[in-house]
Amino acid sequence: MKAFSWKDTIKFNVLILKLVGLWPENNTYKLNLYILYSFLSINIFINAHTVFQTTNILFVYKDLEALTSIIFTTFMEVLTSAKAYFFIQNMDILKQLMNDLEEKMFQPKNQHQRELVQQILNVWRFTYVAFWIPVGTTLILWSVIPFLDGSFKNYGLPFTAWYPYNSKSSPWYQFTYIHQVISICFIASANLNMDMIIVALLVYIVAQCEILCDDLKNLIDYNNTQNFYFMFRDCINHHKKILRFADNSNKFIDKLVLGQFFTSGASLALAMFQLTLVFSVKFYRMGEMLILVR
Structure with a gap:
């Protein structure tokens, strides 16, 4: 039977992470062209955009409405950088977790187990597509909102930010507009796909537990005592490997989940506060950004 590839499920997820500079070919970043691409993409399109928006807080801190709006979006961007x-x-x-999945013990042992695993992985695929739909819609709306509300006539940008040059004159306005659109696409894509990698790890653990449960159910079919012993021993070893995989997964995701929890709560609170101040296009824009954060 052909070996089951766990990585096929997340191959598009991995492709997007490669495009935003977050998935090197090797286990770590090494001195090559990709690390240069990664350095430039992360710093120019994620960190720089975050810095420009954060700096703008110093100029609008007396305007409560503008301040909450900027902090709302900046929270999400700072979280993405972190x-x-x-x-x-x-x-x-x-990368070690991905390699561990290719071990023989983690492989489905028959067609029934493959079907069990496939059902679980299909849930991840559905979730991934379901998240991309609102995120993609939000990105489009953020990109064209100055044209929808007419602010482009006054050199309005999708995001309020400070720049060390006059962004309200051509061609700097067009350059800044394009930079903001690319930046928010990078930020949203990085955010979503990092989160979905976390979900994928959890789904893999669930799938391994299903395989183990199925193996335990089938132990009764082994009438030979020696075969029963060997299969039971394999189940114990499989269980230990699942626990080790789960422990390493926790080491990978603990800080990411903590930051997500804090930022989501703070963003929701700011959105509700903004609702008490104004109910307009700006609030809808904040609601769209909340989709990206969640």
């Missing part, structure tokens, strides 16, 4: 840092820092753990 998540990217920890994601890269723990890349060796993640």
Whole structure:
């Protein structure tokens, strides 16, 4: 029977992470062209955009409405930068987890187990597509919102930010607009796909537990005492490997999940506070950003 490939399920997920500079070919980042691409993409399109928006807080802190709006979006962007840092820092753990899945003990042993695993992985695929739909819609709306509300006539941008040049003159306005659109696409894509890698690890653990349960159910079919002993021993070893895999997964995701929990709560609170101040296009824009955070 052909070996089951766990990585096929997340191959598009991995492709997006490669595009945003978060998935090196080797276990860690090494001196090559990809690390240069990763350095430029993360710093130009994620960190730089975050810095420009954060700096703008110093100029609008007296305007409560503008301040809450900026902090709301900045929270999500700072979280993405932090998540990217920890994601890269723990890349060796993640790559080792991916390699562990290829071990023979983690493989489905028959067609029934393959079907069990496939059902679980299909849930992940559905969730991935379900998240991409609102995220993609939000990105499109954020990209064209200055045209929808007419603010582009006054050189309005999708995001309020400070720049060390005059962004309200051509061609700097067009350059800044394109940079903001690309940046939010990078930020949203990185955020979503890092989160879905976390979900994939949890789904893999569930799938392994299903395989183990099925093996235990089938122990009764072994009438030979020696065969029963060997299969039971394999089940024990499989269980130990699942626990080790889960422990390493926790080491990889603990800081990422903590940051996500804190930022989601803070963003929701700011969105509700913004609702008490104004109920307009700005609030809808914040609601769209909340989709990206969640």
